[in-house]
Amino acid sequence: MGPIVVLLALCSIRGCEALIEGLYCGKENCYDVLNVSRDATKGEISKSYRRLARLYHPDKYKGKDGEKKFISISNAYEILKEDDSRQDYDYMLDNPDELYRNYYRYYRRKVVPKVDPKIVVAVTISVISLIQYYVWWARYNEAINSIMMVPKYRLKAMEMATSQGLISKQKKKDKRSKDEIKEEENEILRKIVEENADIRGVYCKPLITDVLWIQIFIFPYYIFNYIVWYLRWIWKFNIKREEYGDDEKQYLIRKHLRVSQGQFDALTDEQKQVYIDREAWVFQNFKELKEELMEEERKKLANNSKYKMYRRFMKNKGVSRMTFED
Template sequence: MCKMAVILLSLLSLCSLAFAEPPDVDIYCGDMNCYEVLGLERDAAKKDISKVYRKLAGKWHPDNFRTQEEKDDAEKKFMQIATAYETLRDDESRTEYDYMLDHPEEMWRNYYRYYRRRVGPKVDVRLVLAVTISLISAAQYYFSWSNYNEAIKFFASVPKYRMQAQEIAKADGLLKKDKKADRGKSREEIKEEEENVIRNVIMDKMDIRGAYAKPTWKDVLWVQLVLLPYTIFNYIRWYIDWILRFWIKKEEYSRVEHLYLIRKNMGISQGKFDMIEEEEIEDMLEQELWIAANYKEYKDVKDAEMKAKMSESGRYKQYRRYMKSHGNDRMTFDDS
């Protein structure tokens, strides 16, 4: 907010000078030239600037004076010296200042450079962008693995999948009891080892799709940005191929195209579509839901079924009674 305020004030001041002559006042050091403030020539060496600054700063430091009036005057002089030093010690800033001295008629350009340096970001924007993308990529990768581990834990707790995993583990000899190896282990340790075996079997044998699928390096934001031109190229090529095959040549859709059109009619991402059970997918194909009219009819039926199911729910009935009594825009502390 402070920077925005400075920018706005700067713009207002610039507008007031729109038709003015080049100013006599130095926008950097006020009523004096920065070189004159330090008592230097324009060709002064960089080490001389630092040397003179230390000398003048020690001389005009407000703590060296006794009365308040002297301190105030010294503080103004000290700030002017510090401003001159900050302007001339940096090569880029000094170059811009010298350009202003040589081209006072280019008022707008000089003002722009001055305020850009004062209110502009001090850190390279490219570095900030790179760090931000790296942090997002790291967080994305971490949460993807967390979701995947939660999915494995869930499937390991479902009796259907747990029993399948146990049968596979027994068939592969992964759950054999070894009394010698288990000697000295507690029951909790043995149980934990069995749990790890079951989870590993589920991870290796079960294809988890959608938002909880096993993360890959292609899911990281950095990789996706690097591959973005290739992704765009593939999409354009795919779209042109679609137009040629199905709009111009009038070819018949295959199963892949049918599923794509169904997903588009549903308005969901590929990840969510992959989480739908295979039986439901086959039912959608049988009903030819890639046709928009068929899908609309199918959706109306599903919505009606869901509404009927909710109307039979005790919790939903309680919610409806509450809304009828209190309305959706009222608050009450009456528990009766």
């Protein structure tokens, strides 16, 4: 028979004793081991433990069962000194029939490591912040590499580097190998591209202030600024009825477009000017402009040969059409 069956049999024979061999203090009652009652306070338990530990310490007590007794006292104290483990032990004493639950509560506390939740949260935020920063730098490097691969941008950067004296035209006098010269040129060109390229949106150069850790730290500052800004907006434009400035107009346009600040910054100056000229900060004007732009886009697609081919394909052999053709 398995150990669980044996334990169940023993429980039925002996009246379902709460004390189980291998759990907590085994067949001994932890309270009895420390000579305290179940309603004893933490102070009383600690005081009794210190007294018994001094009495049965292996260096002082010379009896045969001294070491075993000392280990039993220490184990009972470890169980009763903590509120959680003492609660689990009291639950076992009060509910001896719930064998499986008692095993689970005991081994859950034994196996699961005691880790401070604050440490878990701090480590999680740190990992997320590192991943964020790495991904942003990877995107930025990808954008810089793509720009350097475009011939006209590379030639422009070469002209700027030559005019600034960063790259010498007389390469024959240079005693270094071609690979070393080329590597140095690439570094110089990359630096010029980074300084002059206007990269916006998700591929822009990452800032340390954008990572999660810093954002959490300065979040109260953002909240305070937002409240001040919102109250100022109500006072100036809802109560005093002042005219919108350029920043306020762009904010309302971005709000109508439902895009982030980074996405709005990625728009060209010509695109932004169209919204400004049509006074798109007024929602009705924005709605009309949006319909016009969508109509223009539909006309462009209608005149596009590739789009016409796609529409014919979808009409004749698209996913919604059933055919016996192979």
